[in-house]
Structures are given as C-alpha cells and as structure tokens.
Amino acid sequence: MSSILARLxxxxxxxxxERTPQGSFNMVSEMPEWLSTLIPETTVHHEALFLEDIFLFLDDFLERHASFWNQPTLEQITSGVWTEVLPDGKEQLLQATALFVQERPLLLLKVPFHQEAWPIYQHAREQRLENEQLVEEINKREVLLHCIVHDLSNPLSGIKGSLDLLLSEELVEPEDGNELVQLGIRQATKMQKLIRSILSTFANEVKPLVPTLIGEDIAPDINACMHEVAESLSATASLRDVHIKVDSDRSKDPVKVVGETERLERVLFNLVANAIRHTPKGRKITMSLREEGKYIEASVEDEGTGVPEDLVDHLFDRFSQGNDSIGQAGLGLYFCRITVEGWGGIIGYRPSASGGACFWFRLPKPIKNPPASE
Amino acid sequence: MLGSFAVGKTSLVRRFVSGIYSEDYITTIGARVEKKCITIEDRPLNLLVWDLNGEDKFQKLNMDYVQGSEGYLLVIDKTRPASLEVAHTLHQKAQIVLGDIPFILVINKSDLPDAWDAQEKEIEQLREQGWIIKTTSAKTGTGVDEVFESLARLIMQT
Structure with a gap:
C-alpha cells in the first residue's frame, strides 16, 4: 500500500x-489496536490468520459467502454489525466487507459508525423503558382512582338519601336539626358533583373521539349553549353580585360547531363557573363568539385579576389548581381541553384587556354535507 | 434470540454461557455470537447462540442474521405487554426467512411480580395453538438452562 493510503x-x-487460496487471511495493513488484542500472540507476522476461529460471527459470514472469492468481481459484500468483547471487557462493534481490489481478494474489518452512536441508542432505550414504566404506573393509578371514586359514590348516595328522608319526614326538630341536615345535604350534593366530574373526565378519555365530519343538521348551536349556560349560572353569579353577559343575541341564527350539545355546555359551564369564582363583586363576565375562517372562537372573559404567569403553562393539565382553588379537583379545565381537542379544536388562555382572564376555544364549523358513513 | 429491546436476551445468554448476571442494562447493537458445548442424550453439541438486537423504532432487525438458524427463542418480558406484540412480529418475519423451524416463546423476568394479567389469556391461546412456552429468570437462573436445552432437543428431533 502506498504510504498515504496506509496512513488513511x-x-x-x-x-x-488478503485472503489466501487456503482460506486463511494475511494482514496487509497495519494492525489496529483493537484487533491486536484479539489475535493470538503465537501468530507470527500476522499471517495465515483463520478469522473464523477468532470471530464466531465471521465463521458464518465467510461460510455463507464462500463462493464470493471464486471469481474477481466489482461487487462487494458487507456484513451486519456485530459485537466482540475485548480481553479488557470492553465491547467493540465491528463490520466486515469482502471485495476485490486489482483482483486481490480482500477483507476489511472496521469499526462501524454505530460504535459512536451506541450511547445514543443506549440512552434512547433507557428513556423509552422509563417512559413505558411511567405509563404503566399512571394507568394502574388511574384504574385504582376510578375504583375508589366508584366505591365512594354508592355510600354517598345512601347518606344523602337518609338526610333527605330526615328532612322530608320531619324526623328532626326544625329548630335544632334542620339547618345541620341541610348542610349535610349540600355537602353530599357537592361531593356527588365532584365524583361525577371525575368520572366524566375519565370516561371522556376512554371514549373514542367524536368524528369531526359531523353534519350541520346535528351539530350543536354554540350560541344557544352560551345562553343556556349563562342562564343556569345566573343565580350563582347573582349571589356573588357578578353579572354574566352574552355578547350575541339569543334569537340570531344558530352558530353551528363540531361537537355535542351536552358536553359543549359543560365546557362553557366550567369556564364560566371558573370565572365567577375569580370575579370580584360588582364586575361582569362576558361570553363572546366570533368567526375565524373555518372555526368559531368562543371566549369567556372576566374582570378579575387574571392568571398568575407561573400557572399559565399548566392551566389545562390534569389536577392543575390555582392558588385559591380550595375544594376544586383541578379537572375542570382539563376536561375542557380534552373535550375541545377531541373535537379537533384548540383551547387557550390570554390575559384580557381589563387585566382579567380570557379563556377561549376554537371549534371547527361542521361540514354542510357529510359523506355517508359506511 | 429474538425479541423486543430490554427483554433480557443478552442476560439469558450470559447466564447460560457464563453463569453470570448483571442488573445493568446494556443495549445490544447488531449481533453477539456465543458458543456453548452441551450434552443432550449423551451427545455433545456445539450450540452457537446469536444474540440479536431488539427491534424497536431506533433499530430494525437485520434478517440476514437469522439466516441459517436451526431454531430460535422468542423472548418477551413478563412485565411489558408490548413485548408480546413485538415477538409476534418477529416470529412472522422469522417464519418468512426460515420457514417452520423449532422455536420456544420465553417469558423472561419471572422473578418480578405479575404485571399483565390481561395477556394471560393470549398466552394460553398460544399454548393451545401448540406453541411451546417456558418461563425464565436470567436473574435467578430459573429455567434458563432448561430452555436452551429444550430448544436443542427440538432441533435434534427435526
């Protein structure tokens, strides 16, 4: 070999x-360090090496391609990558290529690029394993939580039923018992709502997504939903001296979006209920609609103090809670997100011009003539 | 040795060939070839074991490696249901290259607690279809020699 080539x-x-007619190999380049540790010391001048005795992998490769050496060719054959354990315990990746150069039969043994990529493969697989374990753990906890919530639900119904009975049958003296019984009923009702909220969230996750190709005829009217929610929460808002305003007229033409009425109302209900909790007395909450190309954007804007910056990134995460969310499960906004995303929409938060919070979501408009399902 | 990554293929081979076990997970790239002499029914046999990289999205299995095999162990991890799906895929690929040759489904990591009752039914169905299924623990050594020897016996019978 020329000195330049030898250096390269x-x-x-x-x-x-170089392969000999007897099937052994003579070294024609300098011996790489990794190879010298594998060659028996008894071998003189690195000649007549029987590689199949040194590398079990090559035993198969050379045997399988024995006919390659019969006739010089421009073709070459490259083996897969294999691992050799060096005497110091270090693992070395290798790859072999059989070829002819100027009709001389040669075998190249080289360290493939995989050697340098090894730590990346290792890290990627470790991360993947960790991820699988986490997913498994989360699944187990969710199933457990689901079971616990179900188990809580039944006795709670019993407690509430008993309290209702005490009240309706006048089994307690009004002056000392009624108020306490009513308190118990209120608390039990609140807890039932919380349980329903948790169950609904889980159920929603496992439900297949509503197809986004729903037609205009069955799509919900988001304007009507807004008015419905404003009405149902008006009493709660009044108690806090908060006014709910819907920007659009109820009698206007329906504003159809992809989705389903009951859950769309729950999304709006969660956003408005959230706003009521964060709006000071005497202020208002505004619900608006606007068209955004193929989407309809709904927003709920309050005149509170807005969401602290450090909470914004996790607002729609599961069990995410604000600083003053005592008694809240942190599932309301999460429910909103997975529901809206399930319908092919997007949900977000931005500070309002007044300094309050503005929660918005966009849902696709339904198509006019959906293709008939098979 | 065919199976998903990190199901314990290399650990099984090390336990079988060298009698050692390490908790450390070192991913395999390409193939490792090991040899062990065993005696089956008074006949000495040289078993060449090809420990192949696990298939995942980072690395596909080079089917050149399986050519010439006379039998294979399909290894799954008892704690990872997804490893059974990978085993199915690899089994199909191996059948295309090798035809119907002896194989054993090895449920490794038997020392760990059960994590996937849901798959028990599927395993049972495979057993009913005639699959030979054995459990091992490379960590404790349970069932390891037996599974390699069973495969060697199956190979000798064919």
Missing amino acids: VSDLDIAVL
Missing part, C-alpha cells in the same frame, strides 16, 4: 486482510 487506513482504524 490506519487513521480510519480499518484492518485490511
């Missing part, structure tokens, strides 16, 4: 061996 081969850590 050496720098690339490649061993070049």
